[in-house]
Structure formats: C-alpha cells, structure tokens
Amino acid sequence: MPSVCLYLHAHQPFRLRRYPIFDIGRGQPYFDEERNRSYLDRIALKSYLPTNQLLLDLIKQTGGRFKVSFSLTGTLLEQLEQSHPEVITSFRDLVNTGSVELIAETYYHSLAYLYSKEDFARQVALHREKLQQLFGYSPQVFRNTELIFNNEMAKFVQDLGYKGMLAEGADHVLGWRSPNFLYHARTADKLKVLLRNYRLSDDMSFRFSTQGWSEWPLTADKFAAWINQANGNGNTINLFMDYETFGEHQWESTGIFHFLRALPDKVLAYPDNDFKTPGEVVDAFPAMGELDVHNTITWADTERDLSAWLGNQMQQAAIRHLYDLEGPILASGDAQMIDDWRKLQTADHFYYMCTKWFADGDVHKYFNPYDSPYDCFIYFMNIIHDLRLRLGMPKGENVN
Amino acid sequence: MFGWEFPPFNSGGLGVACEGLARSLAQEGVSLIFVLPRKFDYQPTNYRLIFADEDKGSSIKVKAVNSLLTPYVTSASYSLLLRNNRRHLIHYSSDLMAEVARYAQEAGRIAAEEEFDVIHAHDWLSFPAGLEAKRVSGKPLIVHVHATEFDRTGGNNCNTQVFAIEQAAFEEADAIIAVSQFTKNKVIQHYGIPSEKIKVVHNAIEPRDYNVSVSSLQHLKQGGKKVVLFVGRITLQKGPDVFLRAARRVVDFEPNALFIIAGSGDMEAQVIREAAALGLADKVLFAGFLRGEELRQLYKLADLYVLPSVSEPFGITTLEALASGTPVIISKQSGVAEVIDHCLKVDFWDVNEMASKIVAVLRYSELQEGLKENGSREVKKFSWRDAARKCLEVYHRLLAPLPL
DSSP states (O other): EEEEEEEEOOOOOOOBOOOGGGGGGTTOOOOOOOHHHHHHHIIIIIIIHHHHHHHHHHHHHHHHHSSEEEEOOOOHHHHHHHHHHHHHHHHHHHHHHHSEEEOOTTTBBBHHHHHHHHHHHHHHHHHHHHHHHHOOEEEEEEEEGGGOOOOOHHHHHHHOOOOOEEOOOHHHTTTTOOSSSSSEEEOOOOEEEOOOOOOOHHHHHHHHTTTSTTTTTTOOOHHHHHHTTTTTTTTOOOOOOOEEGGTTTTTTTGGGHHHHHHHHHHHSSSTTTTEEEEHHHHSSEEEEEEEOSSSOOOTTTTTSSHHHHHHHHHHHHHHHHHHHHHHHHHTTTHHHHHHHHHHBHHHHHHTTOOSSSGTSSSSSTTOOOSEEEEEHHHHHHHHHHHHHHHHHOOOOOOOO | OOOSTTTTOOSSSHHHHHHHHHHHHHHTTTOEEESSOOSOOOOOSSSSSETTTTTTOOOOOOOOOOOOSSOOOOOOTTHHHHHHHHOOOOOHHHHHHHHHHHHHHHHHHHHSSSSOSEEEEEEEHHHHHHHHHHHHHOOEEEEEEEHHHHHHHSSSSOHHHHHHHHHHHHHOOOOOEESSSSHHHHHHHHHOOOOEEEEEOOOOOOOOOOOOTTTTTGGGGGGGEEEEEEOHHHHHHHHOOHHHHHHHHHHOTTTTTTEEEEETTTHHHHHHHHHHHHTTTEEEEEESSSSSSHHHHHHHHSSSEEEESSSBBBOOOHHHHTTOOEEEEESBSSSSSGTTOOOOEEOOOOOHHHHHHHHHHOOHHHHHHHHHHHHHGGGGGGOOHHHHHHHHHHHHHHHHHOOO
C-alpha cells in the first residue's frame, strides 16, 4: 500500500539591485525592492493564492485524508509579510487543518552548510523561530537547500534533533534500489531519509505540459494508476517539487489545477492508498537500507550536483569572498549588516551566475532577473566591496 | 555580386564581410563574379574579380581613385550640428555621387557581357549598380544591407540622396538580406519594407589563428597597465565620445587602465582634443587605422574590448576580439548583441553602467576569465559557410519556378 507524500517547496529570494561600482560606499540598498515586489505580486496571484485555496478545498472535501507538506523559506515569508499578508493567512489556514506539515530548512535558503556549519545551524534555528512565530509550528523533518545531501550532513542534521530528512532519489546513489522506501545514511542510523521519486515528480512538474511527450496529456486517472503500480513494491511515493509548479512553471491554461483537483480522489480510489506527510511516513515505515553518499547530491539538473551554483570560478569566488566576511560581520553585532550578509547567502544569487547552459536559453534563463550571469557576478562583487567598507576593512583595489 | 571595397583596401567591416561571404559562396559551388568599382592588385583563387574601371572599350572615362571616397558617410559636422541643435543636410561630394552613378553604368555594361543567374549587391554605393544590372539582364536582385543611412547618421540629418537610393533599391529588389534582426527592423521601420521580404544572415569571421604573439606591444602593459580597446571608425555612429566619457569615469577607480583607440575618421581631431580636455592625455592612446597582423596583436594584447556604437548593424570586430580571447562589452544597440551571450551588454548612452562594467572586468579576474573562456568558445559557432548557405537559400528561392 503505497502512501503518496506530496511535498512542495516555496521560495523567493531577495534579488540584487543593479549595483554599479559607483554605488560602493554610498549607502545604497542591495536589494531590488520594486522588482522583488513585482515578482511576488505575480506569483501570489497566479500560484500561491489559487493553489492554497484549492489545497484547502481538497483537504476539506476528503475529510483530511488528502495531505500535503511545505517548505516555506524565511526570505519568502518575510516578503509575504511585507506585501502579501493574505498569503500568510492562507498558509495558516492550511496548517490549522492538521493535514499539513511544515519542513525545516535554512531561513535564507542558503548553501551555508558547505561553508559555515555554525551559521548553517543559526539559520536553521532562525527558520524554526519564524515558523513558530507565524504558525505556532515546530518542524521535525529537515530539507536542505536544493535537497543537498551527503553522509556528513545526515549526521549533522540528526544531531540537530530531526527524525527525517528529504533527499534526491538519484540513480547513481540508489543503483538497483527503489526510491519508494525509506533509507538511512551510513553515518546516521536514527535519521530516516525520504528520497524523491524523480520520474513521477518530474512527470507532474516538468513534463505535464510537454506536448511532444508520449504520455501527454497527463490525466489524474493515469497518474494514479502509475502510483498504484508501486503497490507491493514500495511504501511511499515521494512527489517533491517547487510550489510554483502550480500556476507559474505550469500555467493555469495547461490544466495543472484541474489535474491537482482530480488527483486526491483518483489516488484514494485505490483502497490501499493514502496520503502521508513526511513526518507520518517516517513514523509509519522502517528504513529498508543504507545510503552511502560521499559526494554531495542535489535535486538539480541531470547532474544532480551543485554545478549550477558552484560550477564556475565566478560562483566560487563570490561565495568564498562572502563567507570570508563571516567573522567580522558577526563580531560587528550590527543586526542590519548581519541580515544583509545572510540575504546575500541565498543560493539563487549563485544560480544566476551559472554559465553552463546560459547560451542555450533554457530553464536557467527563466526567472533570471539580470541580463547575464556576468551582470549578477558584478553586482554581487560590488556589494561585497561595500560590505567591506561598512566593516571598516581596507578598501583595496582588488578583493581577489 | 557588386561591392565597393575589399581587404586589404577596406576602410571597415563591409569589405571584410564581402570577402568572407564571397570566398564561402565560391566554396559552396557558386560560380561567382565579384565586381568592384576600382582596380587593385588582387586575384582570389576560387572566384573572379572584375573591376569596373578597367578599360574594356567603354565610352566612360573613370577618374583616378580619389582616396577620400569611402563607403561611409562623413559625419564630421554631425555631432557639431547636433550640439547646435540645427537642422542641416549633409551633401556628399559630387565626386562620390558621380562615382556611384558611373559604377552603375559600368555595371550595366558588365551585366550585358557576363553570364549569371542572380545579382547580389552590398550596401547603398553598389545598389545602383545592382539595379542597373537587373534592368539590363532581367535577373533577380538581392540587396544586402550592412548598414542603413539611419545607422550612419544616428537618425538625424539623413542624406536624402542616400536615403532615396536605399529606398528605391529596397523596393525594387527581389529580396533583401540584413546582417541582423536589428538591421531588418530598421529597414521595416524606416523604409516601410514588408518583413517577409527580408532575411537575416548574420556576419561571421574567418577561422584563423588569432593567438598571435604580442611581444612587440608588451611594453604597453608595463607597470600593471590594463588595456581597454576601441576599434572602429572615429565617427559618431561608433560612439568614440561615449568611450572617452566612460574612460574618464574608469580612471578614478582604476588608475592603471590604458585606453587605446584604433581607427581613424572624421571625429578624430575632436576626440583627441576631448581626451586632452578631460585630462586623459596620458590614459588614451590613438593607434590610427590598423589592419591584419597589427590589429590582431592589439586584440590579443587588450584586457577588454568595448563596442560602444550608437547604432551598429552587426559589429564584426566583436567576433574578432572574442576569437582573440578578449572579453567584450558591447552596445545593446547592435546586431552582434543578438547572437553573442557570453559578453557584457550596455545601452550605449549609459556611460555609468559602461564604466562600471569596465572597472568590473579589470578588477575581478574571475569575471575576465569567465568571459574569455566562454566567449572564445561561443564565437566558434560563427562561420561564413553558414552565412553563405543562407544566401544560397535565398538564391534558390528566387530561382525556383513559380508554383502553378
């Protein structure tokens, strides 16, 4: 009897302002308030609000048998509080149904684990505080930015007190094994790991509107049948995807909302099936095997690695210079500066500097607010210069 | 095929593009006759070159080459006039217009003597030649737009004679080839030509070794100097004044920056004076008009190439710089900006952004490396063979029998 575990990731970064060299040292803001607001306006309207309403309806219609889980980053929640408090309210309504689980992560949707475990732990704590403040909620399952996962991290997360963690069901880690069971890392036997079923997840989030796909159009009937095929050969089908799938990556005109509306009934029509949240999956099923992940995996691209964030020299230089400032920034005790520094850690900034498929005009251009990856690097480095000035550090002609 | 200039006797990208395209068309099996107005000592191996001024019993006497005749409008007074905000029309010397007309007459004679299927004419100076050849032979005419009068003048004080020649050619031609979507839009917008008549064929560069030795110029970078390069005619269209103003902003942040302007043109004296007036006398070097090996050395030496054009139909120099492994900042008002991603792009009027990006490239080595590595890879996708094949498609379409 497979359970369906639907987990949706909602995030928006604080995108950088076009920050020319001449702004350095002139107290100019780092983030593009107007642009961030306009992105949020659009996504709230097209995706968050209608999908939240639909999910709430589905939970009520099924008497709470339909369940869903979210990760809501701190940078998103902060922006929603500022300009779209009605979205916060609608998330609160969902949480109050008892059929919704919230997942823990870093407040800033950062790559901090790879550069500063201390600040990583602080950012996870900040996110817990935020969930407590807005929703009165304490998460028990963790996901790291972009589902970053490796042996060492599993141990670290277990030691933070989490009972479960989400990761990518990468073929090169699983080999012949199925993502539809729970596992634990070699280094952390008390932390159960849920692996994303990337085929079924991507059917929904990527291929749904691809007319050249042999299974197009994807109906809820068909999809529920695929899920049911795991019967007897798996405990949980983990459908992990961006929340913006609904209404943004897949526009309303693709029929994605109709699909979602029909899905719960179709899944529950099979008597053995149900919906579970990640925490319930962890409680219900045993870990069936051990994962041994030395090289960090993510849910990104075909490589399932970090190359979209840290693959080129610009990205590596930018993030190195940022974390080099950790000591003096934290020592300054300047709350505004510390917050600025952490907002600069948001993974999206480094993603926007990715050059590997830039010329192909594919998904990486989507949502990139800059003309080019090079522009993002320039603004980012100029801001680093400004941060150094604010810290009273020697100006230096070259930060390299 | 009718052209106006050819390397090594070219004054700009037109001649470079004509030669690249002609060679590749010939390699694609086209039996090509390339006609030029004036004789010079050059004979390509795979196609014929004809000079309209060669005496073949023609009744028309052609004057000796006037070195002032270039395919580019002189804009010496434009910026001055713009500043004074006066309307004024620039007249070409009667010599140039007379030469264009004579070239057309010779073209008619040549068209009557030679065997060919299509006529292909490059830019306004040879459009009358193409039109005359079409009239004499009845063969289809393709006009190839490397620049319009609106590019050359920035849209102000267009020469009415040139404009009229372009207008007539665009209307009477059987097909138009534009070097970019940017240029195609200009032909649609300013000349009212329907979009379906215009095909975009982007320029390319010759695959050759741009990794030249720069030992003879290395002293320019002594003391950690960083070279920012401008290559182009020193004329309003190319934005040398924008380049200077950006340089002024940059040197406050990067005192080691050295700006080199390679080219000549009607604004040369003015730009030199302006450089001095801005206190940049020792920061800006004027290299004069360079070509071939010397130019390739300069591309290679430079830490950064800037194309600040006000209106650039394509911008072949950008490809040459990239092929030399030099990062580029290009005007968004250019055709090349449509086809190159691994570069920095700015609006030509945004001097602050241009200066900011220049400083960034000089300052952040990872940026310079990233642009260099990805840009030199990206430029490899351009070939004159592809451009020639697209022209061939146009020929075949015009020669195909009409459907019954």
